[in-house]
Each structure stands twice: as structure tokens, then as C-alpha cells.
Amino acid sequence: MRETNFLTENNARHIWHPMAHPAEMLANPPRIVKSASGVDITDIHGKTVLDGVGGLWNVNLGYSCEPIKKAIRDQLDELPYYSAFRGTTNPPLIELSYELAAWFKEDGLSRAFFTSGGSDSVETCLRLARQYHKVNGQPERTKFVALKKGYHGTHFGGASVNGNANFRRNYEPLMPGVFHLAAPYPYRNPFGTEDPAEIAAAIARQFEDEIAFQGADTIAAFIMEPVLGAGGIMVPHETFMPLMRAICDKHGILLIADEVITAFGRTGAWSGSRLWGVKPDLMSTAKAITNGYYPFGAVMIADKIADAFESNKNATGSIGHGYTYSGHPVGAAAALATLKEMKRLDVAANAGARGEELLAGLQALRKRHELIGDVRGKGLMCALELVTDRVTKAAAPKDAVQRLQDAAYEAGVMVRTSGSNIIISPPLVITATDVNRIVAALDAGLTAAA
Numbered sequence: 001m002r003e004t005n006f007l008t009e010n011n012a013r014h015i016w017h018p019m020a021h022p023a024e025m026l027a028n029p030p031r032i033v034k035s036a037s038g039v040d041i042t043d044i045h046g047k048t049v050l051d052g053v054g055g056l057w058n059v060n061l062g063y064s065c066e067p068i069k070k071a072i073r074d075q076l077d078e079l080p081y082y083s084a085f086r087g088t089t090n091p092p093l094i095e096l097s098y099e100l101a102a103w104f105k106e107d108g109l110s111r112a113f114f115t116s117g118g119s120d121s122v123e124t125c126l127r128l129a130r131q132y133h134k135v136n137g138q139p140e141r142t143k144f145v146a147l148k149k150g151y152h153g154t155h156f157g158g159a160s161v162n163g164n165a166n167f168r169r170n171y172e173p174l175m176p177g178v179f180h181l182a183a184p185y186p187y188r189n190p191f192g193t194e195d196p197a198e199i200a201a202a203i204a205r206q207f208e209d210e211i212a213f214q215g216a217d218t219i220a221a222f223i224m225e226p227v228l229g230a231g232g233i234m235v236p237h238e239t240f241m242p243l244m245r246a247i248c249d250k251h252g253i254l255l256i257a258d259e260v261i262t263a264f265g266r267t268g269a270w271s272g273s274r275l276w277g278v279k280p281d282l283m284s285t286a287k288a289i290t291n292g293y294y295p296f297g298a299v300m301i302a303d304k305i306a307d308a309f310e311s312n313k314n315a316t317g318s319i320g321h322g323y324t325y326s327g328h329p330v331g332a333a334a335a336l337a338t339l340k341e342m343k344r345l346d347v348a349a350n351a352g353a354r355g356e357e358l359l360a361g362l363q364a365l366r367k368r369h370e371l372i373g374d375v376r377g378k379g380l381m382c383a384l385e386l387v388t389d390r391v392t393k394a395a396a397p398k399d400a401v402q403r404l405q406d407a408a409y410e411a412g413v414m415v416r417t418s419g420s421n422i423i424i425s426p427p428l429v430i431t432a433t434d435v436n437r438i439v440a441a442l443d444a445g446l447t448a449a450a
């Protein structure tokens with residue numbers, strides 16, 4: 001390996017990183033992660049810390065999952081690539097589609113469209129939603145409704161439904177015909193209440209109001225994350241998603257569940273939709289589907305949508321969309337091995353149990369650290385929102401958030417920052433001891449940041 005200065009300087013010189021300012025790379029260089037094992041990562045200086053980020057909410061089984069690594073190696077030997085565009089397919093992909101149909105049967109989803117990641121999956125959902133209405137004889141249904149604080153990736157469609165200015169402003173104008181409702185965010189919202197059920201009802205009223213204003217017959221779909229992730233972890237009240245489902249049904253609007261983070265156990269249930277007892281029309285997945293070891297994703301499709309396309313014999317039903325890597329055999333083999341391991345280890349149950357311990361630990365920290373304004377979480381997706389004043393809720397400055405992250409790292413745990421939020425999303429295989437390590441490191445970080 002080259003020496004540290006070479007790596008840092010050339011990283012700054014030649015790499016533009018996602019979600020980072022290229023001009024900051026030398027003054028504030030990224031940590032260079034060299035290796036990983038179990039739930040730990042090791043940097044080029046030899047420091048090993050628990051990965052409280054879980055890669056990027058995707059390495060749910062940790063870094064030493066041999067069956068997935070072997071499946072990738074074996075598939076590279078057998079068939080390293082072939083296209084799944086019309087005319088060809090491959091055995092691991094077919095087997096995966098069979099397993100996914102069983103996995104998501106309870107969610108009412110039986111067909112899969114494969115992608116190379118989360119943004120691709122969201123884009124696919126948006127396109128299929130519009131096309132469904134064309135197939136169904138309602139071509140004027142083209143608009144989308146989404147939530148503020150929602151995150152749906154970075155393609156133009158996804159960016160257009162994103163509910164955070166940071167991911168929109170520099171890329172405007174985005175897709176027209178997208179409307180945003182308030183986020184289910186008790187700590188900050190326009191409704192003058194912190195009651196999650198009241199907030200759910202208020203957003204549902206906003207939705208009805210927007211539908212009346214736009215005209216139901218112009219709206220293709222409503223998209224939401226069952227638990228909002230990158231926007232700062234917002235856990236809606238249990239009534240929220242069912243309410244939105246009912247409104248969609250009443251007006252012929254499709255419900256897209258963006259489960260790029262929540263599918264495969266992170267919330268403590270095997271899907272976020274299942275957590276809330278809702279059956280979506282389209283579900284975007286990616287990330288944990290291959291445990292982060294291979295870029296891959298799947299859009300799961302409900303029978304209603306599938307029937308409309310499959311019974312349509314003209315060009316409107318033909319899918320003019322897809323990626324070179326839609327149905328990559330190595331990704332499919334990785335996903336098959338991942339599904340098997342997730343089930344064997346019952347990681348959803350562990351995420352639920354460890355998540356409760358983690359949330360309790362974070363709530364205890366809030367009692368001792370004034371810097372914490374709010375604590376939120378479901379399963380192993382949790383956040384601390386940092387404020388300088390609990391009464392005014394003024395956001396903590398960037399340098400305090402950075403100090404916390406650095407001190408937590410020194411104390412042995414990597415966490416992620418997003419604005420004034422600290423996001424904690426470790427692998428789902430962590431133990432109770434690991435939970436204590438995370439809480440202790442955050443404790444040290446909060447002391448350093450105060």
C-alpha cells in the first residue's frame with residue numbers, strides 16, 4: 001500500500017466524492033478504510049472501530065459473510081456477466097426471482113425488476129407507475145406526491161421526489177408535477193403538536209387537500225419510506241402508512257414503498273411495509289439485498305400491476321426501461337446467498353431486540369447531555385438530533401457535530417452525520433455488547449462536543 005500522504009493527496013486531487021465538497025478534501029480528508037472484519041472496520045493507520053454506519057445501511061450481515069463471498073467467487077467462474085434484456089436470462093437470476101416472490105409474498109409482491117442500486121430502483125418505480133396508468137387507460141395520471149425529508153436517491157426522478165433542499169437546489173429545475181406533504185416529524189412540524197397520531201392525521205388531510213387541488217385523475221403515485229432514513233430517521237405513527245394507503249386506494253393512486261433501507265430487516269420486520277401492515281403497489285429495494293458486497297437492487301411488483309402489464313398485448317405494456325446490469329448473474333448469486341444467511345440468522349429479530357436496547361441507551365444519554373434535542377429510532381436505524389438550546393431547538397453547529405463524530409471514532413465507533421443529526425445504523429448482527437460500545441462511544445463524543 002502507498003504511504004498516507006500519497007493516498008490523501010491523490011484522493012483530493014483525483015476523486016470527487018458523493019455528498020462532499022471537492023474543495024474540502026485536503027483540509028478535511030476522509031478516513032481511508034483499508035479492511036474490515038465482523039462488524040468492525042480498520043483504517044490505514046491500523047485503528048479498528050465498530051462500524052455504526054453498517055457500510056451505508058447495507059452491510060447488514062457484517063464484513064465476514066463467507067457464503068456471500070463464495071457465491072460471488074463461484075459465479076464469477078461460472079458466468080461473470082450476461083445481459084437480461086429481452087432474449088436472454090440466467091439461472092441465478094431466475095432462482096432469485098423465485099426466492100424473492102416467496103420472501104415478499106406477505107407484502108403481495110410477486111414479480112421483480114432488477115437494477116444496480118437504490119436510485120435505479122426508485123427510478124424504475126416512478127417509470128412503472130406512470131406506465132401502469134397508461135396501460136390502464138389513464139395516461140393523464142403523471143404526477144407524484146412525496147414527503148418532505150424523504151430521500152429517494154439521486155437520479156432526476158428520485159431527486160424530484162426528494163424532500164430535502166440539499167439534494168435538489170443545485171440540480172433544479174427538476175421533474176415538474178411533484179408535490180410534497182409535511183414529514184411525519186414530531187420534533188419539528190407545522191401542525192403545532194408533538195403527538196405522532198395527530199401529525200399522521202394532519203398529513204393525511206394535507207394529502208386529501210392536495211389531491212382535491214391537483215385532481216386525483218392527474219396523480220400517478222405517492223412515494224414514501226416506511227421509516228424515513230437519510231432525512232434524519234423519522235418514524236411515523238403506526239396509523240400513518242395505512243392512512244396513506246387508504247387514501248391512495250380511494251383515489252386510484254399507486255403507493256410506492258421506497259424500501260432501499262428498510263427491506264430485509266433493518267426496522268425489526270422483514271419489510272417496512274409489513275411493519276405497518278401495508279401492501280404497496282411497488283417496492284424499491286437495494287443495499288442489504290447483497291449485503292453491500294455487490295451493487296444490485298430489485299423492484300418488487302404487486303399482482304395488480306403485473307396483471308395490467310401482462311394482459312396488455314400492445315406496445316404500451318412493453319417495458320422500455322432497464323440497465324446493462326439489470327439481472328447481473330453475480331449480483332443475483334450474491335443476493336441468493338444473502339437471503340439465505342439473513343433468514344438463517346433471523347437478523348430482523350436481532351435488529352428489533354438490539355434496536356430497543358440501543359434506543360434505551362440513547363434516551364439515557366439524552367438525560368445527561370443537553371446537546372441532544374431529540375432521540376428517534378426503529379430497529380437498527382436511530383438518530384440523535386443535536387441542538388444548542390432545547391427550548392429554541394436551534395440546530396447544533398457543524399463543528400460540534402464533527403467533534404462528536406471524531407471523538408466517537410477515537411472511542412471506537414464510526415457514526416454518520418447528516419446536518420445536525422447523528423445517524424446510527426450498524427450491521428443487524430451486532431450483539432448487546434456492541435450496543436454498549438456504541439452508546440459508550442457516543443457518550444464520549446457528546447462530552448467532547450459539548
Ligand code: PLP
Pocket residue numbers: 117118119120122151152153154225229230258259260261286287
Ligand atoms: N432510496 C432510499 C430510501 C435510500 O435511502 C437511498 C440511499 O440511501 C436511495 C433510494 C438511493 O440508493 P443508492 O444510493 O443505492 O442509489
